[in-house]
Amino acid sequence: MANTNENRKALLISPELCIGCRGCQTACKNWNQLSSEKTKNSGTYQNPPDLAPTAYNIIRYSEVPSESNPVRWLFVSRRCMHCGDAGCMKICPAPGALYKTKEGAVAADRDKCIGCKLCVAGCPFNVPRYDSSNKISKCTLCSDRIAEGLSPACAQTCPTGAIRFGDRNELLASAKKAGYSKVYGEADLTGLGTLYAFKDAPKIYGMDENPAIPESVIFWHNVLKPLSVIGLGGAVAGALLHYAVIGPHKDDEEVKKS
Ligand code: SF4
Ligand code: SF4
Ligand code: SF4
Structure with missing residues (x-):
């Protein structure tokens, strides 16, 4: 089988080296001409609190107990993982809206995005965000x-x-040469384009130990999507996808009672 990771570009994040300066956040905003948003202090130095249409990359701040200090600070960059097997691409019903570059990045064509937000359900890392035009907005690996x-x-x-x-x-x-025998993202989802060299367990950085694409998305990709592409039962396939991923429709009254 061909090595799909050959000639692939990637980022290697080493949280042990991060000093939490957020230069990366600022550089990303600067290059991508993303505006700043007013945020509230919620008792942490992390700012902004989460990824946003104007924040493709954030430094997640965590405090964990330490034997030698009152507290230990952990900093880790969170952004699109540029998955080899990308759940966002599997579920996207708009041809060409999400695509792989020749370097292996998962990029978006805003003109082709139809704003359905299904890629949110397909992403194991909760990355896609939407801008005011209802278009997907995320890291493109520059x-x-x-x-x-x-x-x-x-x-x-x-x-x-x-x-x-x-x-x-x-x-x-x-x-590996630096002593990281296990690199996060080396094999997950056929290999991530954002790799992490963790000294500690990934979960203390808030990372999912076993990221996976939801079964409903795989079913859509393998069974229903081909039907809709060839024009057979597209509406039925779309309705089933919505049911499988989002669940049954509830009106406001049902939501209030539940
Ligand atoms: S990863 Fe970002 S926050 Fe951490 S040291 Fe580098 S520029 Fe600073
Ligand atoms: S992290 Fe999410 S948005 Fe990024 S490529 Fe993977 S599935 Fe797509
Ligand atoms: S690689 Fe992604 S996070 Fe880094 S500056 Fe480019 S768009 Fe921003």
Whole structure:
């Protein structure tokens, strides 16, 4: 079988090296011309609190108990994982709205996005967000920069090397050489384009240990989507997909009673 990860580009995140400066967040906003949003302090230094149409990359701040200090700070960059087997692409009913670049990034064509939001249900990492035009908005792995031979803005800016960009196989080899026997994302979903070199268990960074595409999405992709593409039972397939992923329709009264 062909190695689909050959010649693939990736990011390697090393949380141990991150100092929480958020330079990567700012560089991403700057390059992608994303506005700033007013946020509220909710008792953490993390800001903004979550990914947003104007925040493709956030540093998640966590505090965990420590034996040597009152508390230990953990910082980790959260953004699109550029999955090899991408749930968002599996479920998307609009041809070409989500596509793979030749470097292996999962990019979006806003003009083809129909705003159905099904990719939210297909993503195991809760990444896709929607802008005010109801179009998908997420990290593109800076495909425009990569195409010009540049590194992604976040990796270019990071002052500590906590975000590195390069050939995926070479990044994996360097992480292994540095003593990380298991790299998060090496094999998950046929390999992620955002890899993590964790010294601790991924879950203390808020990462899912076994990310998987929902069964309903796989069923849609393998069984129902081909029917709708060839024009047989498209409406039925769409209704079944909606039922499988979103559930039965409830009106306001039913919601209030439940
Ligand atoms: S992380 Fe989510 S949005 Fe990004 S490629 Fe994977 S499934 Fe798609
Ligand atoms: S790769 Fe580009 S779009 Fe993605 S988080 Fe980094 S700067 Fe933002
Ligand atoms: S720029 Fe680098 S060190 Fe600063 S917050 Fe981002 S990943 Fe961490």
